[in-house]
Amino acid sequence: MMQQTNFDSIIFDLDGTLWDSTQTIADAWNAAATQFDFVEKRVTQEEIRKTAGMPYDAIYDKLFPNLNNAQREQLRTQSGKLELEYLQKQGGQLYPQLEETLQQLQPKYKLFIVSNCQSGYIETFLQFNNLKSYFTDIACFGDKRLPKGENIKAIVQRNNLQRPVYIGDTQGDYEASVQAGVPFILAGYGFGAVQAEVQEINSLSQLQELVKK
Missing domain, CATH: 3.40.50.1000 (HAD superfamily/HAD-like)
Known part of the structure; x- marks a missing residue:
């Protein structure tokens, strides 16, 4: 009650x-990652879920600690762009x-x-x-x-x-x-x-x- x-x-x-849009976000971020030869990591839905509530920039610091700041910013920008595009088509649950x-x-x-x-x-x-x-x-x-x-x-x-x-x-x-x-x-x-x-x-x-x- x-x-x-x-x-x-x-x-x-x-x-x-x-x-819960974590699967759509994971799909979008992994699509972005394929566009950069310096990104080997692919994220899972569970990893996205565990970053929920963190400031948007801090998520990339946590998930991609091996990238330098410039690389992380490139990935974040492209991931953010694709994230909105994927969500506009697929949404979440x-x-x-x-x-x-x-x-x-x-x-x-x-x-x-x-x-x-x-x-x-x-x-x-x-x-x-x-x-x-x-x-x-x-x-x-x-x-x-x-x-x-x-x-x-x-x-x-x-x-x-x-x-x-x-x-x-x-x-x-x-x-x-x-x-x-x-x-x-x-x-x-x-x-x-x-x-x-x-x-x-x-x-x-x-x-x-x-x-x-």
Whole structure:
């Protein structure tokens, strides 16, 4: 059961919270890697999943530590380009009952997305799945290269939110919400875990209980 709340708005993480696009991303990054003779490594879906929540640039530092900065930047740029192209064609896997849950929540709560992704990624998610109408505002690392905590703060400030909550699936999401001074709910079905006592949901549909309160 969801605990009693008095939230006025819900800010969602994206990967591991609203959808799983890791296979599409792995396909795109591996296609990019074939274009450079200095890249031997191929990434797996599981490796992509384990980097969820990290700032976009930091993912390449972790996955490709043997490349120099110039090589890593070339790969990151091409991977990012192909990632959006692949997602525009293939999308990812929405978590069950996502749109039904958004339909239930929207009349009572303003809805937002904050992610550590590249610019254009959230927009591609919304366009591919025809979900743009449910969300009031979005923010990502790629916009101004700000950490997630700062982007949560920015969403709160520019939308004058009084009682927001952040929903994410990783330790980094939790720490960002703490930094922003926003309560946190763990998406327990997602990619990660949190080393703290937090409220948790095991499916998106559990959020519909908020509407009844």
